[in-house]
Amino acid sequence: MAAPPGVEAALQLLGRISRTEEPFEELRALKVALQALPPAALRERGPDFPLAGLFALMGRGDSSEQISLCVVILERFLQVIDPLYVIQHFGEELQKGLFHPDDAVKILTISQVGRIVEDPDAVREILNTPELLRQVIYCIAAEKIAVAKEAIKALSRVAEAPEGLEVLLVGNLLVDLKKVMAKSDIVRYRVYELVIGISSVSADSLNYCVNSGLISELIAELTGNDVLVRATCIETVTALAHTHHGRQYLAQQGVIDKISNIIIGADTDPFSGFYLPGFVKFFGNLVIVDSPQQICERYPAFVEKVFGMAEGQDPTLFGVGVDTLGILGSNLEGKLVLQKKGSRFLSLLNRIGHQAKNAPTELRIRCLDAISSLLYLPPDQQTEDLLVLTESWFSSLASHPLELFRSISTQPFPDLHCGALRVFTAIANQPWAQRLMIASPGFVEYVVDRSVEPDKASKEAKYELVKALAGSKTVAEIFGNQHYLRLRAYLREGPYYVKAVSTTAVEGAE
Template sequence: MDTVRTLFARLADDRDRLPALLDGKAYLVNVTPAVLSQLVSVQDTALLFPCLQTDNEEQISTVVFILKLLLPIFDVGSKFEVLSQCLIDALGHSNNDVRSLCLQEFKECSVTEVGNAALCEAKNVIGGIVQLVGDKDMSIALSAADFLTEFGSYSLEAAKVMLRGELLNNFVNVMKKDDNVRYRVYDIIIKVQAASPEHLTICDSSNLIDKLIAELMGDDALIRVVCIATLSEMALNSHSLDYLKSKGVVDRLISLITNASSDPLSELYMPEVVKFFGKMCFKDGPQSVINLFPRFVDTIFGLINDSDAVRKKIGIETLGFVGQTVEGKHVLAKEGVKVTKALNEIGSLIQAEGTDLRLISINAMCQLLHVDVASQTEDLVNLSLQWFQCISSEPVDTILSLCRQPFTSVKCAGFHLVKTLSAFTWGLEALVEFPTFVEFILDRSADTNKESKDARYEAVESLAESQYCIHIFGNQNYVKFKTYVREGPVYQKVVNPEVAMDTT
């Protein structure tokens, strides 16, 4: 305790400040959070903020390091009560690490009942962060936008505070900086309205969504692309989609499709139109979309076969959106050879190392193959098997090679595919026929991070929970799966050290 008190006392002396901070960093980094909470108070932590008022970069980085150790140990209420002004002042710091730290703290406060309510009373904080949405540093601008999204989505009161009166004017003014900032603000509003129909009402009253829709209705093809991409997020929620229909947005998109052949710039925005209707399938069903846009599915296939990576990405993602529902699978099944060719292309991309499209293709294949056990019919089961065989000539080998990848995102996606297969008897049979599958899937030593451990665990858990597991894998392997699940995703076998005895 004396050591900590001495360290904080030394901060008062300008000449000893940096050495004290460096000593504090070396000492505190080795103390557990539980012990830290007994040694350091939130009032002590407030003493660190004046140390940021310097041009010495080493001192600033040391303060930030110590704050990252200490701030998580305090509850939101005490942090906001004691440190709110310190954090507000530090938001104007020239160092991005300092500003980023403050934004992260405010974000954590915003998603708690106490913190969100306190921030609703602190309009100066929200106003300052709105200004940061237009910051020239992209990481700060995006962090500010992320905070405002979380804050406004958390409660209706927060949305009202943010989008009415003076703060709404702040948004309107910051949007004038440039096109990128304007669409960053639109993106915040679109995400906040998704929280509930009541949030949509508040966002609608700000007139910002109307401004976005007005831009869509204009003649600028490049602006149209961004507008459709932004509004497409609203197609995923029933209340938001109904709103867009009432505002004429869906009719506008149908008009764009109808006139595409006579518009030389239609290639710019048509991929985003397809993406919008793909998301709309999730709520209205693909047949409803096809009734509005008869060439919808053919357009998706065209995008998947396009040489442009961006267009191909949109096609693959949209196919996954359509095919994740039972109705969507039936619609795609009617396409016969066309869907087979598209799936073969996706299978090729799954096998292509080092491409940005690989993970997107894996995730789309998971959506296309997945069928809840309760929804499985003979037709759907056979369809999933046919689509599975489009991955490659040796699809299980391809999937397990993904699970061996050093890239965590690809590895986890591979385990997700294994989990998807475990819902089908044909999937279990394909896995059990693969040599060394059981040893591979139970090998904990191959995972070095939490994400991979969790993904492997979920795959094993799905195997163990299948009603056909014991019949296909046998009782011995079934017991191994169950034991793995019981031990949890993180388990280390305790090995008793052997003590060497000198018998000479």
């Protein structure tokens, strides 16, 4: 099949580049020509592009501009070539690219390795080229974080194939991984990130990682005495807890119990502020993916610490405590756990309401988000008892909570404005809240007033509030037909509707 005219012109430029001593103009022209071509046109032309001259130019690296142009052009060509063809015909060039001093070349090369290992036919070629994989492993230690991230991503893809797991985590490449870890603390945590990412894929992947000994090393650091290391490691271990098989492993190894015991001992540790937020977030993540009631009953130290943080004076710990309460109370089971705390939780709600009004902006937003999470009840859970519960929680936030959030919603700070609207949206489908709204002078007029929403986020937040109200089965009866019809009209017009203004001229008017 003949190539389209644009492709032929690009190929002529490509051929000319390798024969020119100063190829800048040709490189610039080729870059422009390729940007104008759809990838499909190049793909139709076939894979046998004469790229050797480009690879040589990039490797020679006469200037950063030349290297940059070569990278952009090669990326365009390589992305349309079958991965198997790339590794079979350019494997040596890719290997050289991993040693190149320019980070852009390394990123291009590693991204191609990532493409190749996703192809079931091409991955075998990579696995039979251990030197290439070894150099990708050493790129985890790159100074530029973008190179390290690309290497981690590519190696994670290698491990998605069963034979890739074997090659990477058994034998010589495992030795290389451990050598890389020894370069610095930062690089060691990057390798842990890679290993936990691989472990999260399946129980088999986790077994390989456990047998490599790397997860045991991570857990030993997590439960060791270095508070800064603890703070770093807990985030990585939390990622493992997102999967069922990961949580099973952590429970069987007693890791969750150890984390709970460290939280208990934090009261007597003057340095606990470094790691405590991460440890509490770990349990907060368990609550999201597991049974809140079981987690709180088995690890009461977690709940006690969350309350203590939210009741304390440290703004950092207060923020984590409030975030975690919002997570815990986001579903029915968690709400019932909090309800058992009785007056202590109601007092805490009053403090959260006070902070939503008076704290620094970032903390106010977190309070508003937690309040929204705590107060929301899906329609199918709106029993009489639960509606009484959310109404009592709302009333505990302030002496006049509806007016509190209305005052926040009129402030000229989009994040606070939207946060208050999310609180209204959370309670909008509950009859007690609708009665409060209709009893508040001008509230419904505020809801349907588009002029008070200055930006896209605010318009969308207001629309969500209107949608929640208009979709409620009780709103027509409580608000009355006229207000209900205004809500339906707003909903029908969408979030960005602007009313047309008539400019008809009247004869004789000045």
